[in-house]
Amino acid sequence: xxxxxxxxxxxxxxxxxxxxxxxxxxxxxxxxxxxxxxxxxxxxxxxxxxxxxxxxxxxxxxxxxxxxxxxxxxxxxxxxxxxxxxxxxxxxxxxxxxxxxxxxxxxxxxxxxxxxxxxxxxxxxxxxxxxxxxxxxxxxxxxxxxxxxxxxxxxxxxxxxxxxxxxxxxxxxxxxxxxxxxxxxxxxxxxxxxxxxxxxxxxxx
Numbered sequence: 001x002x003x004x005x006x007x008x009x010x011x012x013x014x015x016x017x018x019x020x021x022x023x024x025x026x027x028x029x030x031x032x033x034x035x036x037x038x039x040x041x042x043x044x045x046x047x048x049x050x051x052x053x054x055x056x057x058x059x060x061x062x063x064x065x066x067x068x069x070x071x072x073x074x075x076x077x078x079x080x081x082x083x084x085x086x087x088x089x090x091x092x093x094x095x096x097x098x099x100x101x102x103x104x105x106x107x108x109x110x111x112x113x114x115x116x117x118x119x120x121x122x123x124x125x126x127x128x129x130x131x132x133x134x135x136x137x138x139x140x141x142x143x144x145x146x147x148x149x150x151x152x153x154x155x156x157x158x159x160x161x162x163x164x165x166x167x168x169x170x171x172x173x174x175x176x177x178x179x180x181x182x183x184x185x186x187x188x189x190x191x192x193x194x195x196x197x198x199x200x201x202x203x204x205x
Contacts, residue, residue: 066088066122066155066158067084067088069154069155069158069189070084070115070118070119070151072185072186072189073149073150073151073154073186074115074151078115079110079113080106080110080113080115080116080119083102083103083106083116083119084103084115084116084119086102087099087100087102087103087106087119087123090102091123091126096123096126096127097127099123099126099127100120100123100124100127102123103116103119103120103123104120106119106120107120107138112145113145114141114142114143114145114146114149114151114152115142115151117138117139117141117142117145117152118138118139118142118151118152118155120135120138121135121136121138121139121142121155121156121159122135122155122159124138125159125162125163130159130162130163130164131159131160131162131163131165135159136156139152139155139156139159140152140156143156148179150176150179150180150184150186150190153172153173153175153176154172154173154176154186154189154190154193156172157169157170157172157173157176157193158193160172161193161197166197169193169197170194170197170198173190173193173194173197174194176190177190177191177194
């Protein structure tokens with residue numbers, strides 16, 4: 001996936017999260033302006049024309065921020081929150097291996113918690129710079145523990161998209177939406193992500 005496509009995907013998800021959190025009017029405009037400023041900076045200093053190959057990235061690349069997306073599906077006040085916060089703090093400092101270790105300990109102590117298995121999958125994706133057999137196992141385990149819950153498929157789809165498998169992500173997210181209640185608060189996240197992946201990738205000349 002190109003740098004532009006990955007950037008657009010993350011911006012769309014961020015806007016959907018802000019809407020879900022209740023930001024409206026000037027606050028939403030302010031948030032949008034901040035995102036556009038970041039996009040401009042990326043366009044000037046980054047390499048958006050280069051294909052987004054997560055496995056080829058250097059080990060110090062910061063993880064994709066997933067905290068607010070996670071809250072959209074599970075809320076903020078859960079038994080898994082402390083584990084997730086520790087892991088995300090380690091990952092944000094570039095210590096993805098320790099982030100994985102924390103969540104492996106968490107699922108050993110709480111093997112029936114699907115949110116922790118999803119967190120482990122996300123941490124493994126950050127550490128390996130793409131989908132791996134271990135991260136796929138974690139997402140599928142979460143799906144087994146929470147049949148019908150949208151979060152395992154959503155985050156697995158995001159991992160596939162980050163790994164370049166657009167079609168795999170689209171199929172997962174289409175299925176999530178097909179089974180989603182019309183008034184689900186997390187629905188805009190999936191709709192926006194799906195719309196981004198369906199957008200043709202600009203061809204550099």
